[in-house]
Amino acid sequence: MNPYLKIDHVGISFSRAGATTEVLRDVTLKIQQGEYVSIIGHSGCGKSTLLNIVAGLLRASTGGVLLEEHEVDEPGPDRAVVFQNHSLLPWLTVYENVALAVDKVFGGKRSRAERREWIMENLALVNMAHAKDKRPAEISGGMKQRVGIARALAMEPKILLLDEPFGALDALTRAHLQDQVMEIHARLNNTMIMITHDVDEAVLLSDRIVMMTNGPAATIGEVLTVALARPRRRLELVDNHEYNRCRAAVLEFLYARNRFVEAA
Amino acid sequence: MANSMLKLKTVSEGVAAAAPVATASVVPLARKPPPLSARLLPVAQKIAAATVPPLIIAALFLLVWEMACWSPTSSLPPPSRVWSEAKDLIVDPFFVAGTQDIGLGWRVLTSLQRVAIGFGLAAVVGVAVGTVVGQSVWAMRGFDPLFQVLRTVPPLAWLPISLAAFRDASPSAIFVIFVTSIWPILINTAVGIRNIPQDYRNVARVLRLNHLEFFVKIMVPSAAPYIFTGLRIGIGLAWLAIVAAEMLTGGVGIGFFIWDAWNSSRLPDIVVALAYIGGVGFLLDRLVAGAAVLVTRGTASN
Numbered sequence A: 001m002n003p004y005l006k007i008d009h010v011g012i013s014f015s016r017a018g019a020t021t022e023v024l025r026d027v028t029l030k031i032q033q034g035e036y037v038s039i040i041g042h043s044g045c046g047k048s049t050l051l052n053i054v055a056g057l058l059r060a061s062t063g064g065v066l067l068e069e070h071e072v073d074e075p076g077p078d079r080a081v082v083f084q085n086h087s088l089l090p091w092l093t094v095y096e097n098v099a100l101a102v103d104k105v106f107g108g109k110r111s112r113a114e115r116r117e118w119i120m121e122n123l124a125l126v127n128m129a130h131a132k133d134k135r136p137a138e139i140s141g142g143m144k145q146r147v148g149i150a151r152a153l154a155m156e157p158k159i160l161l162l163d164e165p166f167g168a169l170d171a172l173t174r175a176h177l178q179d180q181v182m183e184i185h186a187r188l189n190n191t192m193i194m195i196t197h198d199v200d201e202a203v204l205l206s207d208r209i210v211m212m213t214n215g216p217a218a219t220i221g222e223v224l225t226v227a228l229a230r231p232r233r234r235l236e237l238v239d240n241h242e243y244n245r246c247r248a249a250v251l252e253f254l255y256a257r258n259r260f261v262e263a264a
Numbered sequence B: 001m002a003n004s005m006l007k008l009k010t011v012s013e014g015v016a017a018a019a020p021v022a023t024a025s026v027v028p029l030a031r032k033p034p035p036l037s038a039r040l041l042p043v044a045q046k047i048a049a050a051t052v053p054p055l056i057i058a059a060l061f062l063l064v065w066e067m068a069c070w071s072p073t074s075s076l077p078p079p080s081r082v083w084s085e086a087k088d089l090i091v092d093p094f095f096v097a098g099t100q101d102i103g104l105g106w107r108v109l110t111s112l113q114r115v116a117i118g119f120g121l122a123a124v125v126g127v128a129v130g131t132v133v134g135q136s137v138w139a140m141r142g143f144d145p146l147f148q149v150l151r152t153v154p155p156l157a158w159l160p161i162s163l164a165a166f167r168d169a170s171p172s173a174i175f176v177i178f179v180t181s182i183w184p185i186l187i188n189t190a191v192g193i194r195n196i197p198q199d200y201r202n203v204a205r206v207l208r209l210n211h212l213e214f215f216v217k218i219m220v221p222s223a224a225p226y227i228f229t230g231l232r233i234g235i236g237l238a239w240l241a242i243v244a245a246e247m248l249t250g251g252v253g254i255g256f257f258i259w260d261a262w263n264s265s266r267l268p269d270i271v272v273a274l275a276y277i278g279g280v281g282f283l284l285d286r287l288v289a290g291a292a293v294l295v296t297r298g299t300a301s302n
């Protein structure tokens, strides 16, 4: 069976002022539909760059990305991105931010009333329906991130790409949002790729964890399958053997074999 | 204390005297004022705090001016003489007593009309060209020195060229306003477009917004605070330019009025015209600032 998404020998180099840096080399990964895959690695290794290539926001220098056998060569709503810093438009309300996406993607296909209902449904999915008329400046960081997720989900993407979606949040909010994302994934069974630098988050949420080596010319060092039944509950996992085995494996990879070396 | 009690007494006596039939209902009313005045006091204090200092300064200013120009040999008129000689201009801005003998309100309106055309054109062209220039690093680098140089040319320096090109006073004055006020609008718009965060561009790319949608939904709102800064500087310059241009081109505007008053030695009239110009300039500035607050709600706070 052909994979849903295929990242095929992807490499990318950036040239700046005559100097060329090779950021990624020979990254190959196959992802099945409905899979939740995390990418973990030290900061600056090229995780966002890889995600942006899948999104189509960056072009790979070598290799390519295939989604359902079609080559990805430009961004599109079938690969919705939840950006690291939410990227809501500050002059639009919560509702209007989601509406911008929904009206663009479904403008010709669904009636105004249907679109309205769909927007509210997605806001309700992330528990943000009550704040639909607030502007981003009036809500907390966790709420902004939830609206960002609602906006991405509302596009009905084939793949949801999340770039450190909970990175800037406090521990409690983060745990709450992780639970919500797990719930959404269970309900919609969508394909997700999430960047994180949090080992617990990676193990809790993922079916597979992709561990990246340090740059320059970073690549996939190891892929770990997390054989934990769903639904997963964080409290029950504390003394779960598989959970702790995965945790230990990722920690070992990150801090024993690929220790972070400060570049600058 | 005794004084205020006395006052209170006379007031309640006055009320009782004015409504002798309803005496019974007056008595409970007389007890109510303290809480009401207690509620009004902070409001009154606020208003007083905002108005008293400017009034005192204005009074002091008039006083110093009066004393400085008090002597009959003084070359400039004191406020009292401005009042006595230019009273008609102060009291009624909209009188019409002949083709050249009209109220300053009419003259200001004529000037404002020119400003509206010149500044309106400058706003449209400035935002449009600024948007195009801001799109490209190359255009930005290439045009910026030119804009920076043109920006510093004083309004009046444009006038001879403008007169030569248009051969008529009114379009020349409008052109001078246009060419004076367009640069800050253009430059600020270009900078605003340049500074659209990459995140917003990425959102637009993921949604596959077309050029028009990107312009309307992302570019304009994102650059709006910059654009309005440019418009606010521009309207100030436009008002500066119109007065100067009208002095030389003639016509009915407030600028020419000053020039005319100077030629016939009516100094009090000039003083009144200056007050008008200052007041209108202030209002124009507030108007654009108010529009900016309305339009950029939210944008600036992020």
Ligand SMILES: Nc1ncnc2c1ncn2[C@@H]1O[C@H](COP(=O)(O)OP(=O)(O)O)[C@@H](O)[C@H]1O
Binding pocket: A014, A015, A016, A023, A041, A042, A043, A044, A045, A046, A047, A048, A049, A050, A215
């Ligand atoms: N547009 C670019 N031009 C030049 N270098 C870049 C560009 N984008 C990313 N890089 C470099 O690529 C490396 C990886 O960046 P990034 O993917 O953001 O890392 P991560 O998300 O893993 O922290 C960094 O060293 C960064 O400096």
Ligand SMILES: [Mg+2]
Binding pocket: A047, A048, A049
């Ligand atoms: Mg990153």
